[in-house]
Amino acid sequence: MKNNDSFDSVTKYWYLWLILIIFIFTNIYLAVMSWQDIRDSIGWVKNIPQKTEFKIRHIVQFSPQAFFFSFTFERTFNLSAKKSAIIAIIILALTGIISETIQYFTPSRIASLMDVFWNIFASVLGAYLFIIFRKLKKRPNCDP
Template identity: 35%
Template structure:
């Protein structure tokens, strides 16, 4: 029952995380496919910074809109969403790299049994 209350009262935080995770993925894809090599190199950092800055401006603008509320917890949820997307990208890239390393090790001649 307590878990249900926590989830129900903070449901909008999960929405913030999900939406900003998608936004973070779009930001990463934008920067990583840029013609600018520095943007490609720092795509993950740029995605987090731009996503966080957008979250700040979004919460700031909501402060001035009637019948809307601004919340630091919403901002935290926004940043968590963008950061989670970047973490998933890093983990996916690392997994592919590890698989490539193992594939190369297993396909090298030094690992194969020698024929008599």
């Protein structure tokens, strides 16, 4: 019987994949909730400004996910940091597009192409931070 290395890696890091699935379902869940319900349910969200061009909430939501997705892909499939980051950006861009599509059909929400932009921007930021993190971690110790 042939051993499938990718499957073994996924099962070895099942907990990372569980967190990724929770992230994706959380994104979808947040897409169907009204913004007022989100603000009422998650206390610290009340302090995030909403009427600005720079959408902080997208950075808070998508950047850590991109970092974590990149880490998971690198660890599970033994990919380079850059390849892992690109895959993470693609998946999170699709997640952001799906989220905005759901919002388009949800009466209490407003879909926005700018939100798709900010989701992708935040994903790129998180993935880029992952690449920097990996480069810094691989640097030789400069201490004498």
